[in-house]
Amino acid sequence: MQTVLRARWNPLPARLWEQLVLQAGIAPDTQWTRLAKPEALKLVSLLTATELPVDGKSMNKEEFVTCGGIPLPEVDFKTMESRIVPGIHLAGEALDIDGITGGFNFQAAWTTGWLAGQAMARL
Numbered sequence: 001m002q003t004v005l006r007a008r009w010n011p012l013p014a015r016l017w018e019q020l021v022l023q024a025g026i027a028p029d030t031q032w033t034r035l036a037k038p039e040a041l042k043l044v045s046l047l048t049a050t051e052l053p054v055d056g057k058s059m060n061k062e063e064f065v066t067c068g069g070i071p072l073p074e075v076d077f078k079t080m081e082s083r084i085v086p087g088i089h090l091a092g093e094a095l096d097i098d099g100i101t102g103g104f105n106f107q108a109a110w111t112t113g114w115l116a117g118q119a120m121a122r123l
């Protein structure tokens, strides 16, 4: 059975999810099926009302690409068309792709953008 801490709500980065779960007072070994209503409500409140002030750039260069996005199994990589919403083509940062810095993210954006553009031009 999955714990709340480990089975995160997917759009959120793992470390942010862990912090919100712990701030909600949810013990690390709490399973989803055993989550008490007050803790669940506290988590919902944190998810919808947490303010995160930005006070500068990280020294770890983590800000170069945004993690998360449209899950890759939901995309046809030949055309970059959504398998969920036909007619919508996806590229770059919209996708759940993140590489280390050094050109991989640019390449991902250019390649997926080119594929999407080619497919849309054929429509």
Ligand SMILES: Cc1cc2nc3c(=O)[nH]c(=O)nc-3n(C[C@H](O)[C@H](O)[C@H](O)COP(=O)(O)OP(=O)(O)OC[C@H]3O[C@@H](n4cnc5c(N)ncnc54)[C@H](O)[C@@H]3O)c2cc1C
Pocket (backbone or CB within 6 Å): 063, 064, 065, 091, 092, 093, 094, 101, 102, 103, 104, 105, 106, 107, 109
């Ligand atoms: C500081 C920094 C350094 C980076 N260095 C590197 C690197 O060295 N190598 C590497 O590979 N990657 C690097 N990246 C990542 C790379 O820049 C991105 O992955 C890439 O640019 C993503 O391309 P994209 O077209 O998907 O998104 P973006 O480049 O973000 O383009 C999205 C565009 O959409 C526009 N837009 C947003 N909302 C709307 C709207 N509602 N209507 C109309 N337009 C809208 C935005 O203004 C923007 O022009 C870096 C990123 C940052 C922030």
